[in-house]
Amino acid sequence: MxxxxxxxxxxIIEKVVEGSIAEExxxxxxxxxxxxxxxxxxxxxxxxxxxxxxxxxxxxEKKDGExxxxxIEKEYDEDLGIVFTNPLIDKARSCRNKCIFCFxxxxxxxxxxxxxxxxxxSRLSFLQGNFITLTNLNDDEIQRxxxxxxxxxxxxxxxxxxxxxxxMINNKRAGEILNILKRFSKAQIEVNCQxxxxxxxxDGEELRRTLDDLSKLYPSVKSVAVVPVGITKYRExxxxxxxxxxxxxNELLDLVDEMQxxx
Numbered sequence: 461m462x463x464x465x466x467x468x469x470x471x472i473i474e475k476v477v478e479g480s481i482a483e484e485x486x487x488x489x490x491x492x493x494x495x496x497x498x499x500x501x502x503x504x505x506x507x508x509x510x511x512x513x514x515x516x517x518x519x520x521e522k523k524d525g526e527x528x529x530x531x532i533e534k535e536y537d538e539d540l541g542i543v544f545t546n547p548l549i550d551k552a553r554s555c556r557n558k559c560i561f562c563f564x565x566x567x568x569x570x571x572x573x574x575x576x577x578x579x580x581x582s583r584l585s586f587l588q589g590n591f592i593t594l595t596n597l598n599d600d601e602i603q604r605x606x607x608x609x610x611x612x613x614x615x616x617x618x619x620x621x622x623x624x625x626x627x628m629i630n631n632k633r634a635g636e637i638l639n640i641l642k643r644f645s646k647a648q649i650e651v652n653c654q655x656x657x658x659x660x661x662x663d664g665e666e667l668r669r670t671l672d673d674l675s676k677l678y679p680s681v682k683s684v685a686v687v688p689v690g691i692t693k694y695r696e697x698x699x700x701x702x703x704x705x706x707x708x709x710n711e712l713l714d715l716v717d718e719m720q721x722x723x
Contacts, residue, residue, distance in 0.1 A: 471501055472545045480541020485530055487520055487542060494519040494527065503550035505583055505608060512537050553581035556596050558630035560699040561656055566692040586610040591654050594640050595631045602640060605649065612650035612682065615641070619655070619662040620673040628662065638673060645680035653684045659702040663712055671719045678723075686716055 471493035476482045493501055496510035497517050510516070514536045520528045532540070555578035559565075564578050582597060582605055584590040591614045594602075605613060615637075619625045622635030644651055653674055657663045662670070667686070674681045688704045704712065 471507075471549050473542050474545040475543035477541035477543070481532060481534060481538070482541040485532070487530075487540070488523070490523045492521040493542070493544075494521050501549065503583060504544075504548050504587070505610065507549060509608060511540060514538075548581075548583060550583075552577070552579055552584065553596055554578055555580035555593070556631060557593055557634070560628055560630070560661075560701055561658055561689045561691075563690060563692075565698055566694050568692075568694050582610065582613065585614045586612075589614055591616045593629060593631070593634065594637060595629065595633045597640075602643065606643065606647040610649070612652055613644065614652045615654070617641075617653045617655055617670065617674065617684075619666055620670045621662075621666060624662060624666060628658070641674075641677055641681070645677040649680060651677075651681050653681055655684065655686045656689055657686060657704075657712065658689045659704055659708055661701070663708075664715070667712075667715060668719065671723070675723050688712075 473482075473487065473489055473491045473493065475489055476487055493507075495501065495518075496507070497513075498519075499506070499510055501507050501510065514534060516532050516534070518530045518532055518540070520530060522528060557580070562578070564576060567575060579590060580592050580596055581590070582592055582594075582601070585592045586605075593616050597605075604610075617637060618628055620638045622638070625634040625637055626632060628634070641651060655662070655667070655670060657667065671684065674684055688709070689701060691701065691703055
């Protein structure tokens, strides 16, 4: 899915697929999808969920403002054949954190705008495999992931120590991570986890604690990727952090090997 027009939150149709149901019904580029089965379509997840039935009532607003109610019989899970100007339909969720190791903060100036967009959107995690921190989701949005069975979800954990995670991510909600993962585990939502390691911060015994906590959530937690922090020369004004050298990298590998053998 090509990400574009991420600030657009109207269901504007950009393209109609040739030979599709939408083409047969004279739906055109520039029309707006108002509702499906009288339910507002919040985003692409809603669209895919609501359109899956074999009979749907679709309301379209034409370019002249006229509303069309279209009763459609189709195959179960068959798409209408419409492409939206913003493939996500809703505005993409941006990151509210200020991670001490954020790579985007370390980019040089003057590159294309999309490179500086910090997404932290659970829908992109499900649709494209992006990793998210879960810090910008309220309780209803977490429950929506469970109700819609949005699985797998890819989560940047970094640490399960609440106080340390708040410090690393600079978000007061960061400490809720383990409770959210437990909710996902209870609902059998599959989770892939990522840990970005910063020397002297979340490695060593902190890493052991995190891996031990995550192991208890198996099989919901399907995988855990441990990666060393990466830094660039563009860190002016950012937190001072260290990188791994030969010695502490070998110590880290030994610890990870030990934990792999244990689990």
